[in-house]
Amino acid sequence: MGPWYLCAMPEIVVVDRSKPDPRAIARAVSVLLSGGLVAFPTETVYGLGALALDPNALSRIFAAKGRPSHHPLIAHVTGIAQAKTLIEPWSALADRLATTFWPGPLTLIGNRSGIVPSALTGGHASVAVRAPSHPVAIALIAAAGVPLAAPSANRYQAISPTSAAHVVAGLGNEVDLVLDGGSCTEGVESTVLDITGAAPRILRPGPLSLKTLQKVASTIVLADETADDDAMRASPGLDRRHYAPRATLVIAPNATVAVELAKQVLMRDEERVALMLWDHHPDAMAHVVRTMPSRAHEYARDLYATLHDLDALGVQIVIAQAVPDDSEWDAVRDRLARASADPSKVLS
Ligand code: TXA
Ligand code: MG
Numbered sequence: 001m002g003p004w005y006l007c008a009m010p011e012i013v014v015v016d017r018s019k020p021d022p023r024a025i026a027r028a029v030s031v032l033l034s035g036g037l038v039a040f041p042t043e044t045v046y047g048l049g050a051l052a053l054d055p056n057a058l059s060r061i062f063a064a065k066g067r068p069s070h071h072p073l074i075a076h077v078t079g080i081a082q083a084k085t086l087i088e089p090w091s092a093l094a095d096r097l098a099t100t101f102w103p104g105p106l107t108l109i110g111n112r113s114g115i116v117p118s119a120l121t122g123g124h125a126s127v128a129v130r131a132p133s134h135p136v137a138i139a140l141i142a143a144a145g146v147p148l149a150a151p152s153a154n155r156y157q158a159i160s161p162t163s164a165a166h167v168v169a170g171l172g173n174e175v176d177l178v179l180d181g182g183s184c185t186e187g188v189e190s191t192v193l194d195i196t197g198a199a200p201r202i203l204r205p206g207p208l209s210l211k212t213l214q215k216v217a218s219t220i221v222l223a224d225e226t227a228d229d230d231a232m233r234a235s236p237g238l239d240r241r242h243y244a245p246r247a248t249l250v251i252a253p254n255a256t257v258a259v260e261l262a263k264q265v266l267m268r269d270e271e272r273v274a275l276m277l278w279d280h281h282p283d284a285m286a287h288v289v290r291t292m293p294s295r296a297h298e299y300a301r302d303l304y305a306t307l308h309d310l311d312a313l314g315v316q317i318v319i320a321q322a323v324p325d326d327s328e329w330d331a332v333r334d335r336l337a338r339a340s341a342d343p344s345k346v347l348s
Contacts, residue, residue, distance in 0.1 A: 022139075022143075046167050047153055054117075074149070076129075076149070104131070104132075130190055164180035191208040200220045274288040276292055277289070320340075
């Protein structure tokens with residue numbers, strides 16, 4: 001890569017999130033139809049979109065992200081009718097879940113139909129499908145007329161983007177066009193639910209909690225992460241270190257311990273340290289102190305933006321206060337754990 005002023009920028013098109021201009025959507029669709037990559041907002045995170053049934057377009061996604069080709073992608077659809085063309089058989093359970101939670105942050109893993117290319121599923125027999133609720137995403141998929149594959153629009157193993165600026169900072173001109181529809185309201189990736197087996201299970205906790213999903217199907221469980229079967233292997237999102245910022249993040253059991261750890265790092269006077277607390281602490285001291293929301297939904301919304309910010313500020317160590325144990329915090333707790341390192345790395 002040359003000096004910054006020689007780096008091409010992707011085309012960035014600002015769209016009104018509640019009423020996307022059809023001309024902006026048409027421009028994005030023309031990029032997609034010519035096999036290009038369009039980053040677009042969803043309610044969870046920004047996706048890196050390409051035609052889901054076109055293996056050549058899909059290979060561009062893997063190249064842009066630096067993602068291994070056996071990691072399956074999610075196909076984004078407008079609703080049940082389109083989902084049925086990808087998942088076969090479409091079960092009564094799939095229908096109940098989709099009717100209740102779509103459009104929204106629920107990804108269903110079902111058996112793939114004959115039209116699904118291997119490149120989309122990483123060679124697996126199952127396929128991931130979701131109907132996002134963001135008006136820009138809905139308009140884009142509808143105008144494309146076909147499902148769109150879209151992983152989170154970040155380099156492999158980096159934090160997912162929750163704004164167009166994050167996409168551009170992370171992928172640069174690897175993406176052809178970015179639809180800028182503002183910040184994502186959920187802030188963490190969709191809940192991934194595997195319904196291929198007898199017992200439906202959550203492979204990735206997300207905005208829709210176990211408790212919420214159980215209202216529709218009481219048999220749903222959290223996947224046993226130690227299980228070694230095809231769905232678990234297909235779900236590299238479960239890799240322990242997967243959503244990592246550049247900084248080393250450690251989790252402290254409570255605010256007092258977090259503040260104490262930050263003090264030790266400050267005394268060493270070698271690294272820039274940040275505190276991420278959701279409780280007020282009178283003695284909080286660090287190069288950067290971030291007070292996070294104390295409610296799960298708002299915390300999730302702000303989590304990646306905060307981590308992106310701290311990286312941009314040159315913070316090297318982030319000490320985060322652990323979040324509560326209840327199920328509505330599952331997604332945030334999961335992402336923090338995957339972003340974190342062994343505390344001994346900081347305290348050695
Ligand atoms: O919220 C989201 O889901 C975002 C937005 C853009 O929709 N997308 C997203 O995609 O997070 P990605 O590719 O970063 O994560 C997809 C997750 C991975 O953990 C992947 O392993 C899992 O879904 N997955 C996809 N297909 C699967 C399959 N056939 N079996 C098991 N897991 C699968
Ligand atoms: Mg991802």
